Amino acid sequence: MTDSKTNDQRKAELLSKQVEHIDIRSFDARPIIDAMGKMSFTSRDLARATDIYNQMLADPKCTIFLVIAGSTSAGGCMDAYAELLRSNMIDGVVATGASIVDMDFFEGLGHKHYQALEVPDDMTLRSLYIDRIYDTYIDEEQLQDCDNTIYKIAESLNPGGYSSRAFIREMGRYLSEHGKKENSLVKLAYEHDVPIFCPAFVDSSAGFGLVKHQVERIRDKKPYVMLDAAADFRELTDIKIKAGTTGLLMIGGGVPKNFVQDTVVCAEVLGHEDIEMHKYAVQITVADVRDGACSSSTLKEAASWGKVDTALEQMVYAEAGSVLPLLASDAWHRGFWKNREPRAWSKLFD
Template identity: 80%
Template structure:
């Protein structure tokens, strides 16, 4: 695989370098939850009403997850909060043993975290010109955040390069992402505070049930096509293995709590492990005892994956005793919840699960 092949769709000579530099001049700075103590604010919000009280209760439930010695925490991430400034937040949760497994979108893991681990950046949109103008400059837009498309194609290339280096056989997304983390840890990464790298180092498995719906998809397609042209074999992704492996973790873990940012496929994937375990004959498997979901989606039109946490109880997935929906844009409330939990310090006495070692 060559970068020339991947980049041939672009004619960089047509890009207005000065205009592009103007638009990509303000880097997104990721929030540091260790630098401020949100406990007084969260406690004060608990004496209010509306979303403030919901958030305080959600923070309390997350702290219960961390203080329960038998509870394993699954972090579920959908949406673009990593690009929006929460990337280091998620990394701190892994670094400080505040999550034990992760289910996320491919974009969160590849286009955002792995992308920055390669040394690239996300940028604040100081202005939003016509999107056709952005296209002419090879700038991709996520709401008010910019990504350099040329840098993103470097991410495609690197994913393909990692795939080329592997034995041609099926891999779960967890197994492939672990290879990505290993590649970064072996001196190739340019950012220590990478979720993918830290998850590899701390044996926290990451699952992306729709992995190819991301920048990784382009690199993996190129890997497969090149191998076919050579008449050789290629690696593939096994989504069934994803489901089986995460279900194995649920069975092993026993008591579990879900910290869910957004919804969609990652949310349902994590919740469905309870039902899958029952189908495999583990009728004594616990529903997820604790659950928090932060979302702006509405259940009425199916946007909330058509399921509140209470509705999920009817499917035998989640307990209604310790659950909280927080209807808020996650970058505005998640830093408060995470900082509160970090400074309360329940993570200091938690045993590390190291679930990734189940599959060695």
């Protein structure tokens, strides 16, 4: 058996190299994107996707949603997403709970993600309380601090139903008062009135904290905080109805992709027959449509459901961490965001 000191030393060795998040302002990707536009295959797809995103930014009527699934936040894109929000290049976020809670909020509390310098047996990692995301590590003990902070936030709120947007806003408020990272997407969203929706919110550290809150409240025969999934859909659809023209910048797929696209159909169900399909759409993914992995549809296919227009859409089949920084840097340096009016859609629910 190894002693605790040996375990601590081994853990420190494995968690010795922090992931450094890319700064899209530090390099100008415009020449690269321009050159890619003269190439073929995925390079040309990325150049066209970047052009479509720039068109979203240049369109004064367009509300832009950043849609995130997968682990790009943990892998080094966290500051890129934060910069898009800070620079008024997105107006709303729809994401997985893991992206928002286990990754962004987690770092907002002062914790870090680490590069795996080696990948030992995963049971060894388990014995050291290290969680693995491909070649990235998280300290499970730090992640439990995230769970417990969610619990504390729930305990501070009045009992009742909350959309994920409303609860995440309280998380942003907490980070604004107690956080340890300026570049937190959750914190910046709170400060800039940008709503964040997580349609599968409890599939994350938020779930552990909220379950603990509810179990203790039920034990003490007290009312508790609940997540209202229908309120999520209603609120996001309300934004779509009032926004009119919309664009989607989608990283990955899954529930966030379908959720934001379905707002068009939901608006029609509510009697808004003149609702616009999402005018612009970009999706960066490695998923294939043939086995249903690409949320079972390309963007063109989504047009058959009345969700996405086909004139200004582009699929980019690439690992997002390798191409998103180029797209975002190009758009930041072209500067169309400088003339955009902030939407502040969170104020809609005050």
